[in-house]
Amino acid sequence: MSRFDHQDGDEERFDRVVATLSGHAEGQSAAGGANLQDPWERVAAEVALAAAVEGYQPLPESLRTKLAIEAAATVGATLPSSGGAGSSPGFDLPDRGPGRASPIGLPWILAAASLLVAVLGWMQAWSLPFEPSPAAARARLVAGEGDEVLRLPWTATDDPAAAAASGDVVWSTKGQQGYLRFRGLPANDSRVEQYQLWIFDARQDERYPIDGGVFDIPPEGGDVVVPIRPAIRVAQPTMFAVTIEKPGGVVVSSRERLPLLAKVE
Amino acid sequence: MEACLDRYGGLVWSLALRMCRARDDAEEATQEIFLEIWRQAGRFDEEIATEATFIAMIARRRLIDRHRRSQRQPTMVCEDQLDGTPAEPPVGCPVELAEEAARAREGLTRLGDDERRFIEWSVCDGMSHAEVASRSGQPLGTVKSKIRRGLIRLRELLDPQPQQGGVA
Numbered sequence: 001m002s003r004f005d006h007q008d009g010d011e012e013r014f015d016r017v018v019a020t021l022s023g024h025a026e027g028q029s030a031a032g033g034a035n036l037q038d039p040w041e042r043v044a045a046e047v048a049l050a051a052a053v054e055g056y057q058p059l060p061e062s063l064r065t066k067l068a069i070e071a072a073a074t075v076g077a078t079l080p081s082s083g084g085a086g087s088s089p090g091f092d093l094p095d096r097g098p099g100r101a102s103p104i105g106l107p108w109i110l111a112a113a114s115l116l117v118a119v120l121g122w123m124q125a126w127s128l129p130f131e132p133s134p135a136a137a138r139a140r141l142v143a144g145e146g147d148e149v150l151r152l153p154w155t156a157t158d159d160p161a162a163a164a165a166s167g168d169v170v171w172s173t174k175g176q177q178g179y180l181r182f183r184g185l186p187a188n189d190s191r192v193e194q195y196q197l198w199i200f201d202a203r204q205d206e207r208y209p210i211d212g213g214v215f216d217i218p219p220e221g222g223d224v225v226v227p228i229r230p231a232i233r234v235a236q237p238t239m240f241a242v243t244i245e246k247p248g249g250v251v252v253s254s255r256e257r258l259p260l261l262a263k264v265e
Numbered sequence: 266m267e268a269c270l271d272r273y274g275g276l277v278w279s280l281a282l283r284m285c286r287a288r289d290d291a292e293e294a295t296q297e298i299f300l301e302i303w304r305q306a307g308r309f310d311e312e313i314a315t316e317a318t319f320i321a322m323i324a325r326r327r328l329i330d331r332h333r334r335s336q337r338q339p340t341m342v343c344e345d346q347l348d349g350t351p352a353e354p355p356v357g358c359p360v361e362l363a364e365e366a367a368r369a370r371e372g373l374t375r376l377g378d379d380e381r382r383f384i385e386w387s388v389c390d391g392m393s394h395a396e397v398a399s400r401s402g403q404p405l406g407t408v409k410s411k412i413r414r415g416l417i418r419l420r421e422l423l424d425p426q427p428q429q430g431g432v433a
Contacts, residue, residue, distance in 0.1 A: 043416060
């Protein structure tokens with residue numbers, strides 16, 4: 001018999017445990033904190049950990065940079081300076097008690113963040129003048145990579161946005177870079193909607209294509225070249241698709257508006 | 266701080282993507298979760314749980330809270346991926362993280378399909394018993410007993426610390 005086999009009244013209590021875990025307990029306030037002492041919270045966390053690993057997506061670099069900067073600005077104001085019992089996850093904090101990890105301390109965290117900000121500023125200041133335009137970078141990719149580079153024409157759907165649209169996709173799996181080129185795709189108002197690229201990969205479930213980034217089409221007209229920014233590594237692309245989504249894009253597209261496709265034959 | 270982002274950024278981001286409707290929501294949630302991690306770092310106790318479990322606990326709680334506040338159903342990004350036998354971790358997942366999750370994945374494989382699915386909907390997606398029943402088309406009582414049975418089994422497998430009988 002399991003040592004957790006329930007006793008009289010346990011079913012009801014257990015239902016409350018589950019309601020708490022799922023955020024549906026009556027009178028439950030925002031939990032916020034993590035209660036390591038609660039065995040059910042630990043079990044739920046392990047289930048969440050398994051789910052995260054199974055659907056693993058690396059943290060986008062742009063978000064990572066933002067987090068590092070925000071953390072540097074916030075950590076000093078929020079971390080307690082003493083007390084507590086734990087060592088600290090993945091980074092070192094001022095020592096919190098006897099017999100535990102003895103870390104390097106807050107000044108190092110702030111110094112590292114300051115350095116990061118300085119380096120980012122330096123990169124921005126010095127790299128921009130030398131950065132080729134997307135059109136030039138695309139031309140360089142096409143010229144330099146030979147047969148390895150995919151070059152696929154857009155196929156218009158019956159979405160109104162595709163009526164006069166043409167162009168192509170250039171993609172190098174080896175270099176993990178590529179560009180979209182459009183002519184005649186209507187300009188969008190980025191406060192209302194944005195275009196979003198999706199990359200279907202033979203090694204991914206086709207219900208969950210890779211997010212290739214959101215982009216805008218300016219009103220000036222002419223050729224528009226947009227760099228592809230996949231959220232994760234693209235292993236074996238089978239199709240590129242452009243959808244129209246709300247500003248900022250979506251995690252899963254309803255594909256209600258899908259003006260352009262480019263299939264790998 | 267940098268190490269924390271490197272080690273656990275993907276873990277938090279993956280959970281946020283699972284439970285948030287839109288990418289900008291997921292970004293906001295990720296920022297909120299990391300702020301919470303910085304704040305709560307002092308409560309971590311390596312004798313009770315691993316770092317990954319601690320981070321997942323904070324992330325899960327924050328995301329459930331956000332879900333409650335918004336009163337919206339999360340987009341089930343991974344719902345079907347989690348049906349059946351848990352898959353191998355995708356390419357790009359840090360080896361250490363995959364190893365830490367292996368125990369939980371192994372535990373989940375020992376549950377019935379419904380038990381596993383219902384638990385994931387409940388604790389990862391913040392669905393109530395009634396919502397799970399409605400979604401699965403199974404009676405409420407059946408859903409409750411499957412979640413109860415599955416969680417008890419998981420706790421025995423994952424958190425085998427001496428306990429008194431009954432529910433903690």
